[in-house]
Structures are given as C-alpha cells and as structure tokens.
Amino acid sequence: MTGKTRIVFWGSPGIAASFLRDLVHNHSDRFVITACVTQTEKTIQRQGKTAARSKVHDTALELGLPVLTPKSVKKEAREILSTLSTFGYDLFVVVAYGKILPQSIIDAPPLKSVNFHGSLLPLLRGASPIEHSLLYGFRETGWTLQRIVEKLDAGDIIAQSQVVIDENETTGTLYEKLSADLIQNGAQMLADYADGKVTPRPQDESAATHCGKISAEDGRLNFERPAHEIFNRCRAFTPRPGVFAMFRGKKVKLALSPPPVPLPTRGEGVPEAGVGTLTKHGKTDLSVVCGDGNVLNIVSVTPEGKKPMAVADFMNGYRLQDGDRFE
Template sequence: MTRIVFMGTPHFSVPILRMLHEEGYDILAVVTQPDRPVGRKKVMTPPPVKEEAVRLGLPVIQPEKLRNSTELDEIIELGADLIVTAAFGQILPKVLLDAPRLGCINVHASLLPKYRGGAPIHQSILDGESKTGVTIMYMEEKLDAGDIISQQEVEIEETDHTGSMFEKLSIIGRDLLKATVPSIIAGTNERTKQEEEQATFAHNISREQERMNWSDDARKLYNQVRGLHPWPVAYTTLNGENVKIWWAQVGQTTTEQKPGTVVEIGKDRFEIATGDGKTLAILDLQPSGKKRMTAEDYLRGTGSKLQIGDLFE
C-alpha cells in the first residue's frame, strides 16, 4: 500500500484529502498550518484540513515554519512513498522534496505555467480570464516550476467569483488527482517541462489591490469585486470612511460625470461613474463599523442620506 503524507490547509484541500482516504491510501500524517485566532474575539480556530483529518482519525502535524524544524525531521522519518500538497501555504525545503521515493506532487489551481504563486484563482478573475484549471505537478525548489503531470481546464463564468471557483477547482483537483496518482505509483505518468518564457505570477493579494480606483473601466472594477469575493473583499471610501463592496454589476447607465460620482439611485442598487463612461451598480456592501447588507437595506436605512453627486474615492 502506497504511504502518503498529505499537506494542505484551506477548504480547497479538504475534498482532496477525503478522496485519498476513501481510495485507501495509507495516509501517515496530515501536515497543515497552526491554529490561528479568528474574528473579533480572536478565537483559536483550526484550519479546515485539520478538522477533516481529526474527523478521519489521521495524525496531524502543524509546524509554524517547516524549514529546520523538529516537525520536518518527524515528517521525513515517516518514510512516505509520496507527498501530496494542495494549498499548504509554505515552501517545502529540498531535504523534504528529495525524501519520498515517488517524489512530491502539488495540486495547483491554475493552468501552469500561468499564475504561479499563492493567489492563482484571485488573479485569474482579477485579470478577466475566461478560463482556468488545475495542474498536477512535481515540486521543485523554484516556485510552482516543476514538471507538469496532468491538467484540466475549466471555464470561468460571467458570474463566477473567487469563492465559486475555489469550490469548482477543488472538486476538479480531487478528481484529477484521483485519476493521476495510480500512474505515478506505476511509473507510467507523463512528465512535461514548463515553458519558462510563458510563466506569469499570482502573488498573495496586497492591500493595494483591494482598493478600488474609480478611474478604471467598469468591467475591470467588476472583475476586481468578484476576484476579491468573498475574501478579502474590495473596498472604497465615502466621506473618508471605508466601504467594502461585496457584490456589484456593470451598470446600464452611461455618464460623463467624474469617476466615483453617484449618478443613479434605485430601489435595490445605486450606480457609480467609472473611467470609461459606464457605471458600476452596487448591490451588496458593508459600511465602516456595520454588518454586510444589501444595497436596498443600505438605501432604506443609514444609506438613505446617499445622494446623486456624492463621491466615492
């Protein structure tokens, strides 16, 4: 029986871990990030992969930093045949990459060599891509640069956002890995080198990427909203206070008003001028210090003071 160490952290990784367990592989340990404080009350919360591992009765290892740690030695001493990672969140040192007999493979949420890095799903939507996918790849010291074993493409729908694509790609990754692992064990899998000149990068989302620039065109702003939904969420400011924009649409209005200006107020939305003379219709938002709400509730309540001509910046 093939002995596997699984390494992953968020919800994306959970169906993949569950599949390996259901397929009967000998999972020696599950390696994930440490528990973290969550919410205003800073409640220590385990990562989703840990919760699933505990449910399945699997040993859990949670290194703060893998390199030069006692946990690293512990993982190597397990003697796994194969290490499988899926959104683990840390770089694997060479000593670990070299340890398993069958190598280390990663389930990556893009069509490599495009969108190497920690935020491939976010970035593909921010860039307005019409398709993405999953790559199963061998791991090496360079970021997401290892040989490709298998890939599967999927369309990004007009209404998709980062959350919905995480769900889709998690299932595709699970199924693709299920089909791929037997060939790795048998030594019959394909192994294709990446074309370095085609590589692009999707680094973790910065605070600067979250702020909306109303001089951008309406389509780019819409992609920003859905690319950052449901986390970390795009934001703008009104009267010096931050406003998170949870959901929006490209509006129907054309305008010559200054970008950021409120040009239309309806029952369940309001529209803001953008840089290409179109508008962005705001449907779901969160004013500073308040809960998330629909635009209709906002306009009926505290937002009733919003007027045509008000300026978002």
C-alpha cells in the first residue's frame, strides 16, 4: 500500500516491547503505531499486593501511545474495535499478546491481522516455542510472520528469519538473540507484506508440532533420562521456572553443566552407581549420574527456602555421604 501503514500493536512481554520501541523510533517513515493492546495489570504478592503492568503497557505510555487492556477480548470485541476505529488502523500486528483473537478482530483491518511467532512454523505451534526449541535440542529456530487464522498458529507463512542455537544456549540468552533478530528483520517483513511484495504460503500440516504452557512442575529433573536430555531441560527452563530435584526429602533447585570434555561411559570411569547418585571429585566438584551412565557437573544448589549455594558449601554444609542422590 502507498503511504504509511497504520498499525495497532498487540503484545505484552519485554520482547514485544523492544520491537514496539524499534518501530516507533526507527521506522516512523513507514509505519504509524496508532494504539496498543496489552494484557491487564497483574497483582503481585510482594509485601502487600502490587499491580504490575506489562512491559508493552509501560513502553506505550513512555511513547505516548493510547493503551487498551481488555479483560476478555472475545466478550469486549465490539467495544475494542469501536475504540480502535477512533485511532485508525490498516493492520493489526501481534507479538506475544497472550490471548487468542476472535475472528471479528482478526478480519477488521484492511490488511487483516498478522503474528510474529517465535519458531520456524509449522514446528512448535503454541505458547512456549522458545523454551521447547531448547528442550528438544534444536540447533536452529527463528521468527515466523504469519497471517492469523482461527486455528492456533496455523496461518499462511508470510516470511521467516533464522537464528542459530548454540550448544550452551539458555532460554534467557535465546530470548536476547530473538529480540535482536526481530528488531533487525521484523520491520522489513511487515513492509514487504503491506506492500504486497510477498505471497503467503500455506503451512505443511503433516509437519506441524505443538507445545503447551510451561509450569513450575515441568522443571523437575528425571535422572533416569539420558544426560543430554536432562541438560536440555536445564537450558530450556533457565532462568525460569528453573529445574529441581528432591534431596533427602526436600526440594533443591539446581544449576547443571556438561563437563568440558565428552561425557564418559561407565566403562571409561563413571562409577557403578544408580541414577541420581552424587559423585564427589575432590572438595569442590560434584556430579550426578544420569540414566545413560554419563554424568553432569553441578554448578550450584539452592535448597528450598534458602539462597543459592556453591557446590563446595553444599558438600560441606550437608556432609555428603556415599550413596546420596537426587531423586
């Protein structure tokens, strides 16, 4: 289309807020953000109840943009569209908004509605693609700009960008990479779409995979699994919600890392010990035996209700005995 494209921006977390700021500061010659829609304030129990706004809400106020925070997009669809029409729009852009849009909202703009999804669709449709790309040991992920349809993350693909995943990548570092990639490539993807320079292509339904929401219980480690799977779970759930095991009947959060050399097999030096068994190496190093006979090094331990402990402090404070194990 000719002229500037008027966008209503739908998003909530920091990764969306960074992209919103980039569009306003660096692409005002091509786009006009007329309003933002984000999630309602959440109540946080921290020395009393405190209302916390989303990162997009704070950024929109900083930029002087109108903000809507509907409790139910479906029930309030008519009111939302009535309000947004006073600001004007050509396109709705969604980045991790956190709620499903009804068809009446999807179809309202002349250019319809598009979504930046944090995976290379059709892989990892759903709520937590970044975490699951690490959980499954992917070596590459990226962004997919897709048309929004009623079926979750099943719309035609408009454009994609690729991001390499390093061996020791965590969700925290991968978020930073993806945020930088979105800022580098996202505006051009939107411009090409708005200008009609790309032909969206259907997704291959036979290749589609799915991922759900993450819960704290997902961080529980099962040391009967192979070492690489356990380490991938640590990567996926760092920094949140973290990973944990049980030690002497109590919950302990863990930080693990693979050894700097290939993991040995039982025949190459790993003790004949059961899975989860803790193995001391001198006074400062500790490892745990995994289901494939390989070991992972323990970086730190956080007992329930306490601060993180260095491995040496954990070994001394809990007077580790032969046969102690994580369960």
